[in-house]
Amino acid sequence: MNKITCTSERTYTASDRNLLFEAAEYQNSESNALLKWKTSLDNQSQASLSSWTSSTSFCMWQGIVCDEYKSVSTINVTNLGLRGNVPNDIGELRSLKYLLFGSNRFYGSIPSTIGMLTNLVELDLSQNSLSGTIPSIQNLRKLEKLWLSNNSLYGPIPWELGKLHALTTIKLLNNNLSGPIPLSIGNLVNLTILELSNNSLYGSIPPILGNLTKLVYLSMAKNRLCGSIPISIGNLINLKGLSISENDISGAIPSTIGNLTKLNFLLLYMNNLNGRLPPEMNNLTNFQSLQLSDNGFTGPLPQQICLGGSLRKLTAENNYFTGTVPRSLKNCSSLVRLKLEQNLLSGNISDDFGVYPKLDYIDLSSNNFYGHISPSWANCPSLTSLRIANNKLSGVIPAELGQALKLNVLNLSSNHLTGIIPRELSNLTSLFGLSLSNNELSGNIPIEIGSLLSLQSLELAANNLGGLIPKQVGALLKLFHLNLSKNEFMGNIPLEFGKLQHLQDLDLSRNLLNGPIPPTLGKLQMLEKLNLAHNSLSSTIPSDFKDMFSLTHIDISNNQLKGPIPNSQAFLKAPIDAFKNNKGLCGNVSGFVACSEMSHNPHSQKKKHVLILALSILGALMLILIMVGVSLHIHCQRAATKPEKQATEEQIQNLFSIWNYNGHIVYENIIEATEDFDDKYLLGEGGSGAVYKATLHTGQVVAVKKLHATTLNGEIHNLKAFKSEVEALTKIIHRNIVKLYGFCSHPRIWFLVYEFLEGGSLDKVLNNDTQAVMFDWNRRVNVVKGVANALYHLHHGCSPPIVHRDISSKNVILDLEYEAHVSDFGTAKILNPDSQNFTLFAGTYGYAAPVMGRHPGDLISSLFSSSTTSRASSLLLKDVLDRRLPHPVMPIVKEVILIAKVTFACLSQSPLSRPSMEHVYGEFVMPRSPIVDSFPIVTLGELIYN
The missing domain is CATH 1.20.5 (Single alpha-helices involved in coiled-coils or other helix-helix interfaces)
Structure with a gap:
């Protein structure tokens, strides 16, 4: 018997048929809404959605995912380059869970209908051009991830956001949102990522954020937040990244930060934070990036900073950190970038740093590091930038640096480096910046420098370099900045400089260059600044200079030039001082005779x-x-005369000498130029002699100090010794020291020949009420720093050391830019413990500490702990502090108070308690923490009158 299987056929009721019809209608409405939106986009965007057609089920379209009910659950059109609006009809997609529109070109506002998508789990509208405010989304209770970053949204962060307890990620960075951070965010206890950076949020960091204990990344950088870092930050024990940089946060870092032992990234730079870093930061050994720069931090850096071996980036520049570099840095092989410049760090640079295989960039400039430059820097194969400027480094530049083949920048300026420029540096063919200025380098520029074809900036100013400028410099075709000033270069300016077509700034001033200005310089069509002052250049200014239209600044003063001044704007608008002390210039410049009158x-x-x-x-x-x-x-x-007097006079008579010159000719020139020292050429008079202005037949202007007879009788007992001392003084070359050219003697006249400066003495400026008021606080502070720089060089940069013994405002000469130059070395003595000059004292009354005359040993120690000059400098400092000026304002008031602080230290009764010029120089040139509050009972008036 056959088995019969029976089935029953379902009978649809009218209600069922209505539901099916509604579902079909809903699906049809979704399809229509999407197609309608597609047609609103531009043509290219429509082409990107070519699969969106009515002939195909929308569940098969690109970027569309449907749920089991054939409703749209996901729209993912990320990074398709779509351009248009977010559709208002989006609210009809009630089953939508994932709306992913990121990385397109959508514009306009976010439609309020998004608030109807109650099933939404992820909303990504980031990296578009959306504007307007964030609409109400308080009904999106299932929302877990909200990405609205990189748009142009403005207005406040909605308070209702705190009701969306399912949120784990909020990214609102890179918008124009404003207002305070809503306290309601503290309710989102499931948050792991909160990124609010780069908006205009203000107010304080809410302490309630400490409730968000699941946070892994918290970023509030680049806003206008103020107040302090809340103690509750220590509750965020899962935090790996914390960034509150570029705000106005103040106060100290709370000790509770030591609880964040998982922290990999801590970015606090560019705030107003201050104080010492809490010792608890030594608990944080897993740093990959620690950025503390541009704050007011003091004290040491954390010693265990690289204990975990993962530190890649440490930036702490522009603070007041002291002490040595962290011990753990020496073997920190993971290090890629290190920026510690502009602090008060110290230590032997040879010992504190190791070899770093990944190091790309290091800047230790403007600290107190000493020691020699280690050849080991050449063993950092990835190093592109080595900057150790403005420290106390000594010794030579190691030739091994030429093996650091990836170097782009080498800056060792403003140290005490000696020796030559190693020719091995020519191997650094990737170098585009080389700065060795303000050192004590000697010798020639190596001709191999022409191999540095990528070089854009070459700074060798203020050294003792000499010889000819190699023509190979003209092969550096990418140069835009070249400064060889304040050296002893001689000979002609190379014709090859005309090939430097990108050059914008050329400074060859204060050398011994001669010959004509090469006409090829007129081809430098991009040149903006040209300084050839203080040389011995002759002939005429090349006519091609009139076509140098980019030229804005020119200085050719103190040469032997003649003929017409070019009719170009740079020359016509230049101050007359830019042409002074030449042989016979003429032209249409104010103060000069027209050339037509000279050649009529x-x-x-x-x-x-x-x-x-x-x-x-x-x-x-x-x-x-x-x-x-x-x-x-x-x-x-x-x-x-008596025989013994005859012998003495014969010895003196034969001593017509200015070294490196013909003594007879210069002597006669000076007698003629001053009309035998007529009073109309008198510039001033001091304790040891009178100073006259003399214009030599070459056009060169010099200052001549005619020594008093009492100085001759009382000081100069041994002519040979005196000559040796002056010879040594003529070799001093420093930007803050007046150049001494030499000495002439005659039975009736002895005189010293100095460089002439137009600005006159500091004493004259201070005693003229009009000039004194123009001599503002900035200029006064710079003068004090300049004098300190000069004395530091004399005490610690000369071997043997030199003590001036007569520092006063009369012996500080100013140039036209009010830069200070220490003068009058007629009474200076070279310190030599075995010399009879060791205990000689002269000069202005009261400036030499009496104990030094009785105890020569104190004079040696004064070079390191106290000095006569240190006390003299303090009197100079007091001269500069002046009640005729209005009270100094920030930031210069900090500098003035620092000068006051140093003044008091220099006025100590005990020479052993006075600072050395090395210490004074360090105080002035290094950045310091604000010390206004350190003098609560001291006023400038009290300083001046007490």
């Missing part, structure tokens, strides 16, 4: 030249006759 009649000019030549020859013959007569007269007088 060529025949008369020719006759004039012949006449001048004839008169010159006749004058020379007369001068010879006069000299013969004078010699005979002196010979007759000498025969009538």
Whole structure:
């Protein structure tokens, strides 16, 4: 018997048929809404959605996912380059869980209908161009991830956000949101990521954020937040990344931060944080990046900072950190970037650093590091930038640095480096910045420098470099900045400089260059600044200079140039000081004769030249006759004197000498230029002599100090020793020391020849009420720093050391930029414990500590712990503090108070308690913490009158 299987057929009721119809209608409405939205996009966007057609089920379209009921549950069009609006009809997709529109070009506002998507789990509208405010989304109770970053949204963060307890991620960074951080966010206890950076949020960091104990990343950087870091931050024990940089946060870091032992990233830079780092930070050994720069932190850095061996980036620049670098840094092989510049760190740089295979960038500039530069830096194969400027490094530049082949920047400026520039540096073919200025380097520029074809900036200023400037510098075609000033380069300016077509700034001032200015410089069409001052350049200014339209600043003063000044804006608008002390310039510049007047009649000019030549020859013959007569007269007088006096006078008579010059010619020039020291050339008078202005026949202007007879009788007992001392002083080259050219002697006159500076003495400026008021606080502070720099060089940069012994405002000469130059070395003595000069004292009354005359040993120790000059400097400091000026304001008031602090230290009764010039120099050149509150009972008035 066959088995019969029976089935029953379902009978649909009218209600069922209505539900099916509604479902089909709903699906059709979803399809229509999506197609409608597609047509609103631009053509290219529509092409990206080519699968979206009515002939295909929408569940098969690109980026669309349907649920089991054939309703849209996901729209993912991330990074398709779509351009248009977020559709208002989006609210019709009631089954939508994932709306992912990130990384497109959507614009306009976020439609409020998004608040109807109550099933939404993830909303990503990031990286678009959306604007307007964040709409109400308080009904999205299932929302776990909210990405609205990288748009142009504005207005407050909705308070209702705190009701969405399912949220684990909020990313609102890179918008224009404003207002305070809502306290309601503290209710979102499931949050692991909260990113609010780069908005305009203000107010304090809510302590209630300490409730978010599941947070892994918290970022509030680049806002306008203020107040302190809340103690409750220590509750976030799962935190791996914390960034509150670039705000206005103040106060100290709370000790509770030591609880965040999982922390990999701590970014606090560019705030107003201060105080010492809490010792508890030594608990944080898993740092990958610690950024503390641009705050007011003091004290030491955490010693265990790289104990976990994962530190890649440490930036702590522009603070007041003291002590040595953390011990754990020496073997921190993971280190990639280290920035410690502009602090008060110290230590032997040779011992504190190791070899770093991954190190890319290091800057230790403007600290107190000492020691030699280690050749081991060459063993850092990834190193691109090595900057150790403005420290106390000594010794030579190691040739091994030429093996650091990836170096882009090498900056060792403002140290005490000696020796030559190693030719091995020419191997650094990737170098685009080389700065060795403000050291004590000597020798020539190696010709191999022409191999550095990537070089854009070359700074060798203020050294003792000499010889010819190699023409190979002209091969550095990418140079835009070249500064060789304040050296001893001689010879001609290389013609090859005309090839440096990208050069914008050329400074060759204060050298011994001669010959004409090469016409090829006129080809430098991008040149903006040209300084050739204080050389011996001759002939005319090249006519091509008139076509240098980019030139804005020019200084050719103190040369031997003649002829027309070019008719270009840079020359016509330049101050007259930019042309002073030349031989015969003319042109349309104010203060100069028009060239047409000088060359109006060529025949008369020719006759004039012949006449001048004839008169010159006749004058020379007369001068010879006069000299013969004078010699005979002196010979007759000498025969009538005692034998011992005759021997002395013969010794003096033969000492016509300015070293490196013809002594007779210079002597006669100076006598002629000053009309035998007529008072109309008198610049000033001091304890040891009178100073005159002399313009030599070459056009060079010098200052001549004629020594008083009392100085000659009381000081100069041994001519040979005196000559040796002056020879040594002529070798001093420093930007804050007036150059001493040499010395002339005659039985009736002895004088010293100095560089001439237009600004006059500090004493004259201070005693002129009008000039004193113009001599503002900034200029005064710079003068004090300049004097400290000069004395530091004399005490600690010269071997043997030199003590000036007569520092006063009369002996500080200013240039036209009010830069200070210490002068008058006629009474200076070179310190040598075995010399008879060791205990000699002269100069302005009261400036030499009496104990030093009786105890020569104190004078040696004064170089390191106290000094006569230190006390003299303090009197100079007191001169500079002046009640005629308005009260200094921030930030210069900090500098003025620092000067006051140093002044009191220099006025100590005990020489052993006075600071050395090394310490004074360090105080002035290094950044310091604000010390205004350190003097609650001291006023500038009290300082001036007590």
